[in-house]
Amino acid sequence: MQFCGHPILSSKDIWALLNLCHEASQSILAHYNDAASAGLLRSKEDRTPLTQADLESHEILSAGLRALRPEIPVLSEECSESEIAGRHEWDVFWMVDPLDGTREFLERTGEFTINIALIEKQRPTLGLIYMPMSETGSLGVVGEGAWQVQRDSGIWQSQPLSTRRLPEESLVVLASKRHSNPRLDSCLSFLGSKRELSRLNSGSALKFCDLAAGRGDCYPRFSLCSEWDVAAGDALVAAAGGAIYGLDGEPLQYNARDNLLSPHFVAVGDGSASLWSDLLQCLS
Template identity: 55%
Template structure:
């Protein structure tokens, strides 16, 4: 395949997503779906998070034993040496745990392969839809659906159809003054703003599918929330830019919190650089 993987690796990764996604769906439909405990950062941890993590860790270690895994649910001891890893998997076993608990259905599995701080492969899997979005920067992006014993692939592009104004994709649960200033600036400079809210990494999927113009993120999130989405969006023709205007890098700092960013469908538009200058 792509990104230095064997040609059969993509299907194997997608099959692994199905196994983890089915475990999530089993918990989602169970009588214990609303059970959770708070982690150190006060975010919720469910039985679904743990089940998906275990399946993905075991599967990735089997598929690529030489590539370490950095998961949201990794124990500190398992990732103590992460800064020395040039090539690694960055995984969120259940992105959108609050959406899972809130029964919105807006949650994903995120898997990124990071090589020398850049995401070179991204998979966002939607468990309830049994659909995956795969991106390899420089090669292309696809929506993937199960097809018999394999997967059917349909190319996608971040180029949105012509429309008036700007479609802003935003988090359902995060609002702040900087986001409101950004939206006000876009409305003043580019016409009416249509805001579409959704949870988890679905904003990256929507951008890659040409369903929006920009996803501004100025509230806390972590590298496993963003890495797969960046690979997907770059592969579809878009970009994820830090407030310095440069693409985000991963496993490059002591913290695993992601910098604030703009994810954009068309990085050639001067509007985004102008917006960044205002932030």
């Protein structure tokens, strides 16, 4: 299969991204499988955990992305302030989370990912969420399509991904038990009053992958997260046929504020369903 149609990246570039994620994932798994190096290195200023696996993945991905396209800057979770000092001047850049789900990594659930997005004019046009444990990636190119890509004996195999239409009588909400809060409770209460409701829990960016694959209908997020947690999933869901709305009903903008915290959002598989506008009105 050839990936084509992206205005900046060639099909060769996209295959190179997959190989780069695989390389970084091997470093992550080496630490994951070694009890002596899989623990907490330190807590960052925002109290989120940092491990040696985060740092090594960051170094591999940053170097690989700069080698791939030297003209495109890299904004990674583990970049220093000096490295991204001019970020507001970037029209095009990579947004990277080298290890999304560090708590899942530390708790050995296996539910952690590598997230890479290409941002153009404050919107993601490509998103790749790579799952080291299964050597599987979910890739979306906005305007072209989305695919699940699996590494098998060193060869990449792919199949298309698509969100599903909202069922008439029921829906599946994708939400982590870690992120329970009053607004999420209100969201679930509203949706439960409209449909028979079931909940699928998973860690890190895997909820975006489930949404893009048609395994769920809605992923509401009302707890603290950063733009690198969301950008790749935003592009993936949009490419698969869904949408992500801020609580104002508008698409999310990236690198548009003084900080890099993500606004609260609702990601949906069937963007045409009127239920979502009713939900956003309820939450406003």
